[in-house]
Amino acid sequence: MTAGFQGRCWRFGDDLASDQLIPPQHVFEYDPAVLRRHLLAEVRPELPERAKPGDVLVTGRNFANGSHHSHPFLAMKEMGVGLICQTVSRGPFRLAVFVGVPLLVAGPEVIAELNDGDALQVDFAAGRIANETTGREFQVEPLSPFLQDIVAAGGGLNHARALLEAEGSAHAER
Template sequence: MKIFKYGDNVDTDVIIPARYLNITDPAHLAEHCMEDIDQTFCENAVEGDVIVAGENFGCGSSREHAVIAIKASGIRCVIAKNFARIFFRNALNLGLTIIECEAAAEELTAEDELIVDVEKGEIKRVRDQKIYSFQPYPEFLLNMIQNDGLINTTKIKLKQEAI
């Protein structure tokens, strides 16, 4: 998986500029994801890639479009020192894996390859096998991510309860 590395305060206007908020198709949103900060992102991001950033990732306005654009770009997870709270909640609600890990955010580079295990709470840098630990998700949040978000998780739960 490839890493896209960014700094602090990557806001939702950078993730998906406001001029595209009238778009609802995830694939079309992905075509414009990160374009104001990284012109090569859209053409280089593939399924399974990772964004690594500094502090306050996803700050700015509360727009689900930002999470949708990231997911539709193929990004598997976002690792940052910390996240804006509204982005954090939107990410979980929409099933995007987000990881707060200060050491990983500081040390990882665009050249690194990773293995991420959200159940164990580990990020392994392949070149030297260094492990960065983070707080694993509780089971209910892990289910939300695995089920692609809160709505799908709720639908599955309601089906199970109806049986």
């Protein structure tokens, strides 16, 4: 998984719903370049314009609850941002891995020390979070190496193709 993320902290609270991440009227849109323009636009209108690769979205409990759509994660991957959540349920957790968005789950004591606008340095592979603005550092449990491989491959289907090619299988044809 991409180790070095260096960028701005975009801080959000608890219960950020899937439909708030990308409004449901865009459910038939699958172009990541279009979807990224809608990511969190209703919650933080400046985010789609200003977020840069290496930035990190930091959220409270129950991230991306509700509808089970891959759209917000496609937009995040296109943007090149990472994700640190206090809690995230099975559906969005799996979607983040499947789409290939780097993810850490951190306790409330860590989340409380990450403020909107802080400069962060995050090593997703090692689970290290450095807040350069406050000078504080945190260690959390990284994704298992197994899931990091999927994220590093760029998501589930890229990973599947790589596995099939490695196995010399005729299943994958370019």
